Structures are given as C-alpha cells and as structure tokens.
Amino acid sequence: MRLVSAYEIRDKYLRKDMLPTIFCPGCGIGSVLQYTLRAIDELKLDPDKIVWVSGIGCSSRVPGFVNFDGLHTTHGRALAFATGIKLANPELKIIAFMGDGDAAAIGGNHFIHAIRRNLDVTVILINNFTYGMTGGQVAPTTPKGLRGTTAPYGQFENPFDIAQLAVAAGANYVARWTVFNYIQGINSIKKALQKEGFSLVEFLSPCPISFGRRNRMKTAPEIIKWYQKITVPIEKAKKMKPEELEGKIIIGEFVDRDRPGLVREYEEYKKRAKKMMGWEV
Amino acid sequence: MKYPFPVGTADFIQGDEAIARAAILAGCRFYAGYPITPASEIFEAMALYMPLVDGVVIQMEDEIASIAAIIGASWAGVKAMTATSGPGFSLMQENIGYAVMTETPIVIVDVQRGGPSTGQPTLPSQGDIMQSIWGTHGDHSLIVLSPSTVQEAFDFTIRAFNLAEKYRTPVILLSDAEVGHMRERVYIPNPDEIEIVNRKLPQNEEEAELPFGDPHGDGVPPMPIFGKGYRTYVTGLTHDERGRPRTVEREVHERIIRRIVEKIEKNKKDIFDYEVKEIEDAEIAIITTGIVARSALRAVRDLRREGIRAGLVKINTIWPFDFEFIEKIAEKVERIYVPEMNLGQLYHLVREGANGKAEVKLISKIGGEVHTPVEIVEFIRRDMR
Numbered sequence: 161m162r163l164v165s166a167y168e169i170r171d172k173y174l175r176k177d178m179l180p181t182i183f184c185p186g187c188g189i190g191s192v193l194q195y196t197l198r199a200i201d202e203l204k205l206d207p208d209k210i211v212w213v214s215g216i217g218c219s220s221r222v223p224g225f226v227n228f229d230g231l232h233t234t235h236g237r238a239l240a241f242a243t244g245i246k247l248a249n250p251e252l253k254i255i256a257f258m259g260d261g262d263a264a265a266i267g268g269n270h271f272i273h274a275i276r277r278n279l280d281v282t283v284i285l286i287n288n289f290t291y292g293m294t295g296g297q298v299a300p301t302t303p304k305g306l307r308g309t310t311a312p313y314g315q316f317e318n319p320f321d322i323a324q325l326a327v328a329a330g331a332n333y334v335a336r337w338t339v340f341n342y343i344q345g346i347n348s349i350k351k352a353l354q355k356e357g358f359s360l361v362e363f364l365s366p367c368p369i370s371f372g373r374r375n376r377m378k379t380a381p382e383i384i385k386w387y388q389k390i391t392v393p394i395e396k397a398k399k400m401k402p403e404e405l406e407g408k409i410i411i412g413e414f415v416d417r418d419r420p421g422l423v424r425e426y427e428e429y430k431k432r433a434k435k436m437m438g439w440e441v
Numbered sequence: 442m443k444y445p446f447p448v449g450t451a452d453f454i455q456g457d458e459a460i461a462r463a464a465i466l467a468g469c470r471f472y473a474g475y476p477i478t479p480a481s482e483i484f485e486a487m488a489l490y491m492p493l494v495d496g497v498v499i500q501m502e503d504e505i506a507s508i509a510a511i512i513g514a515s516w517a518g519v520k521a522m523t524a525t526s527g528p529g530f531s532l533m534q535e536n537i538g539y540a541v542m543t544e545t546p547i548v549i550v551d552v553q554r555g556g557p558s559t560g561q562p563t564l565p566s567q568g569d570i571m572q573s574i575w576g577t578h579g580d581h582s583l584i585v586l587s588p589s590t591v592q593e594a595f596d597f598t599i600r601a602f603n604l605a606e607k608y609r610t611p612v613i614l615l616s617d618a619e620v621g622h623m624r625e626r627v628y629i630p631n632p633d634e635i636e637i638v639n640r641k642l643p644q645n646e647e648e649a650e651l652p653f654g655d656p657h658g659d660g661v662p663p664m665p666i667f668g669k670g671y672r673t674y675v676t677g678l679t680h681d682e683r684g685r686p687r688t689v690e691r692e693v694h695e696r697i698i699r700r701i702v703e704k705i706e707k708n709k710k711d712i713f714d715y716e717v718k719e720i721e722d723a724e725i726a727i728i729t730t731g732i733v734a735r736s737a738l739r740a741v742r743d744l745r746r747e748g749i750r751a752g753l754v755k756i757n758t759i760w761p762f763d764f765e766f767i768e769k770i771a772e773k774v775e776r777i778y779v780p781e782m783n784l785g786q787l788y789h790l791v792r793e794g795a796n797g798k799a800e801v802k803l804i805s806k807i808g809g810e811v812h813t814p815v816e817i818v819e820f821i822r823r824d825m826r
Contacts, residue, residue, distance in 0.1 A: 175674075178685065208670040213513075224674055224686060229667040231516060232676035232686075233509065234539050240506035244513025244521065245667060247497045248471050252517065252668050270509075273502040426497065433492035437445070 164201065166194060173197045173207070175227045182221055186372075186380035188339035188365030189219050189286055195342060196255065196284055197226070199349035210253045213242045215267060217259040218293045218367075219286035236267030239274040242281050243422075250423040253353070254280070260287040260301040264320045268300070275329035278357035280421040284349065285360060287322060288367035296370035303390075303407070307374045326360045327415045333359035334414040338387045339366065341411065348413065357421035364391070364409065442632070445493045449631040456594040456620040457524075459627050460550055461486030463598035464522050466630070468637055469548070470496035471521035473510035475503050475529060478562040479618040480552040483524040504529035508536040508549065515545045516675060518666035520602055524550035526618075527569055528559060531576070537611055538577035539677045541701060544653065544662065546605035546612075546640055548598070553617040555809050564809025565618035567731055570786035573613045574760045580698050582705040584612040584712055585759040589734045591625035597757070603638035604712060608704055609661050615759060617782075619732040619811055640664050643671065653697060654682035660704030705761050713766070714757040719745065723752030725821065726774045726799075728767070728791050730756040732811050733780050739814035744821060751821070756787065767794025771801075778821055780804035780812050 183189050200210065212228050214220035216235035223230030229252075233241045238256045246254050263271050263285055274281065290308055291297040298308035298315045301322065305314045323336040333355045335348035345363065352359035366372065366383035377383045394412030397405060420428075434440040446452070446462050454462070461483050464472070472487040474480075484500070491498035497514070501507040504525050511521035525533065530551045540547055553569045555561030560568075569576075573585045584604050588594040594616055601612040641663040643649035648656050648663050649671040655662060662682075665671035678686040679694045687693040705712065719741055720726060727737045734755040744751035754770055756762075767790075771777060777799050779788045788803040795801050804820045806812050 208672075209668060211667050224676065227672050229672055230674045231513065231667075232674070232678070233512075234535055234677060237505060237509045237536070240501065240509035241513035243499065243501070243506070244471065244473060244510035244515075245517045246513075247499060247510075248514035248517035248519040248521070249668055269502050270506055273506070426499075430492040430495065437493060439443070439493060 163198070169194060169197050169201060172201070173226055175225060178225050181225055183218065184369040186366055186368035187218070188288065188363065188380070189222065191339045191342070192284060192286060192345070192363045192365060193222055193225070195346045196349055198346050199353055203350055203353060205253065205353065209251060210255060211245055213238045213245065213254055213256045215258060215262040217262045217291070219257055219259040220262060222257040236262050236265070237270060238262070239267065239270045239279065239281065239283070243274060243279055246280055246423065247426060250280070254282070256281050256283045258283060258285050259292070260285065260289065260322065261291045261299040264300045264322050264325070272325070272329045275326055275331045275358045277422045278330060278332060278419055278425070280357055280423050282349070282352045282355070283358070283360045285322060285362040286365045287362055288365045288371055290367055290371035292367045292370040296374055308371070309374070323360065323362050323414050330419065331360055331415060332357035332419055332421070333416050335360070336362040336364070336411050336414065338364040338391060338411060340384055340387065351416070356424065357419055442494070445490045446629065448629050451626050451628045453624055453626055454591065455482055455622055455624050456588070456591045456616060457482035457552065457622070458486050459591050459595040460524065460598045460614065460616070461490065462629060463595040464548070464602070465490055465494055465496070466632060466635055467520065467599045467602035469520045469522050469602060470494070471511060471514035471519045472496070472498045472523065473501050473507040473514070473521070474523050475501055475507050475525065477526045477529045479554055479621045480524045480526045480550065482621070483550060483552070504532040505536065508533040508547070511547050512536060512540050512543070512545050515547050516667050518668070520546070520606070522548040522550065524552065526552050526554045526562070527556045530569060530572060534576040537583070538579060538581060540611040541577065541581045541583055542677045543675050544609040544664070544701065546609050548601045548605055548612050548614060550614045550616060552621040553615065555807065561809045563618065565732060565782060565811065566807070566809065567617060567733070567782040567786065569615060570759060570783065573615050580702060582702040582761065583610055584608070584705060584761070585615050586612065587615045587730045587757060587759050588620055589731055589755065591620065591623060592627050594620055595627050595629070599635060603636070606638045606640040607661070608708065609640060609664055610705060615731070617732055642666070649673070651682045652684050653680060655700060660700050660707065709761045709763055712758055712761055713763040715766070716755040716757065718753040720752035720754065720770070720773070722750055723774050724750045725776045725778065726752050726754055726770050727778045727780065727817065728754040728756065728770070728787070729780050730759060730787055733782060736812045736814045737780055737817055740817035740821070743814055743818050749821070749825065759787070762790050762794070764790070764794035767791055768796045768798060771795035771798035774799050777801045778804055778817070780806070780817050782806055782811065
C-alpha cells in the first residue's frame with residue numbers, strides 16, 4: 161500500500177480555519193482521523209454524500225475539523241441523530257465518530273439499539289479508557305484497578321468490552337485495533353465504510369494527559385508499551401486459556417457478515433405495507 | 442397524491458388521530474417516537490399511514506432518541522415530528538435546546554397528563570405549560586400552540602409545521618389527554634386548501650456559508666440541508682454565523698442567542714393567536730387555554746344570563762406570549778379569572794401581562810378532571826360577592 165502524504169490528506173479534507181485542533185500532545189484521535197480520511201480517499205467516496213455525526217467529548221470534535229456536512233450533537237446521542245439522517249436520506253453515508261464514554265455509558269442504549277436495527281452507519285470509536293475532555297474521570301471501559309479522578313483509588317467496576325458488545329448485539333462488521341496498527345486500521349475502516357448495516361472500528365487510543373498521567377504513563381510511548389503488553393491478536397487468543405486472557409484486550413477483526421441493513425429492511429417494510437393495504441400488487 | 446385517509450370531507454376521529462393526519466397533510470415524512478399514554482395513538486396512526494405515503498416511521502429506544510432522530514431527519518431535509526406525554530417530554534428537553542440552538546425545524550407534540558413523575562397516565566392536565574416554554578436550559582425562545590378541540594388539534598398541527606419551517610425553530614403542540622382521546626367531527630381539507638410553508642433554502646454559495654447568519658435581515662437564516670454539497674457543520678456549542686464553535690467569546694454568544702430569541706419574540710404579532718368572545722363590553726374576563734376554554738365559554742354565557750358581563754379570551758399560542766395584549770384586556774375589565782388544570786402556570790403569564798391593571802385570580806383544578814362550567818361560574822359568583 162502506497163500512502164499519500166499526510167499534508168495532502170490534510171489539505172484535501174480538513175477545514176484550515178479550524179486548525180489547530182483541540183487535541184493534546186500524544187493524543188491518538190488525530191491519527192485515527194487520518195486513517196479515516198485515508199480510507200475515504202482510497203475508496204474515492206464522494207465527500208458531498210458523507211455526513212459526520214458525533215456526540216460530546218474530544219473525539220466528538222472531529223466533525224468540526226473535517227470539511228464535510230457534520231452534526232455535533234448532545235452527549236451520547238450521535239447514533240440516534242444518525243438514525244434520522246440516514247432514514248430520511250438513505251443516499252447519505254454516515255460516519256459516527258465517538259468516544260468510549262459517549263458510546264458505551266450515556267449512549268449505551270442508543271449504541272446497542274442502533275446495532276440491533278443494523279443502522280447503516282460506520283462507527284469509528286476512540287477508546288482511551290477515560291473521559292478526556294472533562295478531565296480524566298473513569299469510563300465504562302476503564303480497566304479494573306486503574307485510576308481516574310472519580311476513582312482515585314483505582315476503578316472497582318468491571319469494564320465493557322465494546323467490540324464484543326457490538327458483535328453480540330448483531331453488528332455486520334466489528335474490528336478493534338490500537339492506533340499503532342495503522343495498516344490494519346485503515347483496511348478495517350475501508351471495509352467498514354463499504355458495509356451495509358452497522359460497522360464498528362474501535363481504536364485503543366492514548367490519552368497521556370487525562371488518563372496516562374494518573375496511571376504512571378505520562379507519555380504516548382509509555383501507553384504504546386502498555387498496549388503491547390495488554391493486547392492479544394485474535395488468532396493468538398483463540399489458542400489461549402481463559403486464565404491467560406484475564407486482563408487482556410483482544411485486537412483484530414471480530415465479525416464480518418452481511419445481514420440486511422435498516423434502510424433495506426425499511427424499504428421492504430414500505431412495500432409490504434402498500435401490498436397489505438392493496439395500494440400495490 | 443394518494444392519501445391513506447379521506448380528504449376534502451369531514452370525519453369523526455380522536456384528537457390524536459387528527460394530529461397524525463394533519464402532520465401528513467402538512468408534509469411530515471419522518472416520525473420517530475416512543476409509546477406513552479395518552480400520546481400513543483398519534484404514533485399508531487403514523488405507523489399505519491407513513492409507509493403508504495413513502496414516509497419513515499420508527500419506534501426508537503426512548504424519547505431522547507426519538508427527538509434526536511427527528512432533528513437528524515430535519516437536517517436531511519425532511520419535515521419531522523415526534524409525540525409524547527409529560528415524562529417523555531421531560532426526557533426530550535435537552536435536545537429541544539439543541540434544536541433551538543441549531544435552529545432546526547421540528548414539531549413536538551406533548552399530550553399532557555397529570556404529573557409530576559408518572560402521575561396520571563390516562564387523565565388530562567395542563568401541568569406542562571411552564572415546561573413547554575422553559576423546560577430546556579439556557580436563554581431561548583420557541584413556539585408553543587395549544588388546541589381546545591379536535592378540529593384545532595388538526596389545524597394547529599398544520600400551523601405548527603408551517604411556523605417551524607418559517608422560523609427554523611422547534612414548535613411544541615401542547616395538547617392534553619382530553620383533546621387527545623376525545624372524538625369529534627373534523628373537517629379534513631383537500632391538500633390544495635391548505636397553505637404549506639417550506640423552509641428557506643440557500644440561494645447561493647454565499648448564503649450557504651452562513652447557515653447561522655442573517656442574510657435576509659429577518660433573523661431567519663436559510664437552512665443548508667445535508668447532502669447538497671454545502672459542507673455545513675452544525676453544533677450545539679455557541680457558534681458564529683458560519684457555524685464554527687466560538688465558545689468563549691462573549692459577543693459571539695450574545696449575538697447568536699439574541700438573534701435566535703428575537704426571531705421569535707419580534708414576530709409575536711404573527712405567531713401569537715387568540716380568540717375572544719363577548720369581550721367588548723365585559724367587566725370580567727376569563728383567560729384560559731386548551732380544553733378548559735370550552736367550559737369557560739359556557740361559563741361566560743351562564744354568567745351573562747345572570748347579568749354578569751363576562752368575556753372570554755382563549756389563548757391559542759402560549760409562547761411567544763403577547764403580554765401587551767393581556768394588558769389591554771386588563772385595562773378594559775375589572776377582574777381576570779384564569780381557570781386551568783394545574784396549580785397556576787398560565788396564571789403567571791396573565792398576571793405579568795395584566796401588569797396590575799386588573800385583579801387576576803386563579804381558578805385551579807388538578808386531579809384529571811376538566812373544570813365544569815358550573816365550577817367556574819360558582820367561583821366567580823363567590824368571588825364577586
């Protein structure tokens with residue numbers, strides 16, 4: 161794969177008047193944004209037909225920086241707004257750029273129901289294990305024992321495995337990578353963008369300022385090293401015992417299937433309605 | 442176009458059903474909702490009709506998702522509505538604010554029931570008047586309409602869509618369980634008998650680049666809907682005319698919020714709607730809204746028969762509220778009575794409008810029963826003694 165220069169991607173897709181971004185040094189959101197834009201570029205998708213939707217948080221600021229139609233909504237509700245956009249105009253391709261707190265805590269219900277419906281949307285999910293924008297509180301993904309400003313003695317709750325949750329709820333495509341698996345990441349986003357129905361690419365993404373600093377990982381490289389310790393590729397994980405997988409995070413492609421998406425199902429429903437009412441044969 | 446119900450003729454239907462039919466005639470093609478008594482019949486009628494007119498109807502996971510979905514649909518260029526009752530309406534408040542801030546035309550129906558909390562699901566109330574006006578946080582203004590009859594439920598729904606589109610704002614139709622469940626004769630007009638307003642779309646690139654500006658000087662910017670190549674960024678954060686977040690600049694916040702509020706308040710004469718009966722020579726006025734206005738009208742007639750010169754002011758638009766109009770009424774009469782099915786909500790607005798020019802008395806009733814005309818008459822008779 162030949163990568164075009166990052167400057168070219170920037171000049172082509174970002175709103176220059178909105179730069180610089182609000183992201184802190186060492187943050188992974190910019191990288192994931194770049195992968196997403198590269199995927200769009202490589203697939204030659206029409207930017208006029210793509211809408212970026214987001215909720216609240218650092219990652220949710222992304223639609224402001226990209227030169228596309230964008231809806232920066234309320235906390236956790238991105239997928240509910242997306243449902244309206246997509247069903248009202250199925251021509252539009254929707255990218256929901258979300259954070260882990262946004263998607264799995266306040267937006268948890270919308271998340272599982274959008275997946276259950278197989279809403280035609282590509283979710284790019286930044287999982288940094290924390291609430292970054294509000295200053296490092298624990299998230300529903302924070303690994304047990306790690307600290308946040310609202311669990312200064314170490315998180316005592318069990319974390320969500322967002323990717324596995326999405327698989328169980330019925331998503332058509334689910335993959336998880338760290339921001340440093342960039343080739344796999346871009347390829348997964350490309351696959352996700354071409355999927356009918358719900359697709360999710362989750363990225364473990366460093367937040368040294370709000371999360372790392374409180375957990376003895378003050379810099380992005382320290383967090384990378386930690387990712388290397390805690391992540392296990394899915395093929396390897398299949399051969400491992402449950403005890404060995406304790407505390408590990410599996411990365412890779414979890415599911416790739418082709419159940420009909422919500423738009424197609426609704427089109428069928430309309431036809432059925434007209435037939436049942438004798439409007440059409 | 443073919444309609445899934447008879448048009449150009451009268452029908453005998455429920456208030457909730459009338460709202461659904463009116464929405465379809467007004468051009469609504471997206472409905473998202475969550476079942477709740479006494480608003481569910483709106484959803485059920487929409488579920489029956491929408492697929493037949495190539496519209497979308499979807500049952501969301503909750504009320505928050507429902508209003509979120511209709512805001513999304515509106516930005517995709519489609520007229521959209523949701524309906525709920527008190528508890529669901531409370532859940533929608535955050536996104537009502539979002540719709541105000543992003544100037545998104547949507548219609549929200551609140552079929553009021555007794556509250557607070559789960560309250561009286563099957564019984565009417567007017568307990569959401571203040572919530573409909575001031576439920577969301579921050580400085581804002583929006584439009585609230587209040588029907589008294591099934592025919593008005595129909596007519597005001599069409600007006601709600603037209604006002605939403607004209608002013609790029611959320612409009613709340615504040616019905617109640619009584620109007621919602623009551624069956625009455627309603628004239629369902631032919632589509633060509635109805636005036637339909639559609640939102641302003643940008644006429645050129647320049648206008649499209651200012652989705653939150655004021656290119657026409659009327660406070661209402663054209664709305665560049667998604668997918669047309671305008672690359673519009675919409676955010677609930679304080680934003681400038683181009684839609685860029687400008688959260689810490691006092692002047693930017695003041696500029697956008699004042700315009701959003703003023704586009705409603707400055708057009709009060711166009712939006713505020715009322716009906717008066719027997720008010721010319723009245724010594725007392727009954728000012729009320731919604732279902733109670735019907736009992737009040739009968740009370741006015743009964744009082745007149747007893748020689749008390751009573752008049753009725755039926756408020757059809759609860760917000761923006763024409764305080765000056767109420768002051769003029771107050772100047773003409775000695776006393777104003779406000780019967781309403783709560784502990785005093787419209788009363789606050791009327792008292793402020795009366796501005797001390799007349800004595801304002803609340804005739805409050807809660808528990809899920811509409812005031813009888815006799816109750817209103819007796820209260821007034823006692824009070825005048």
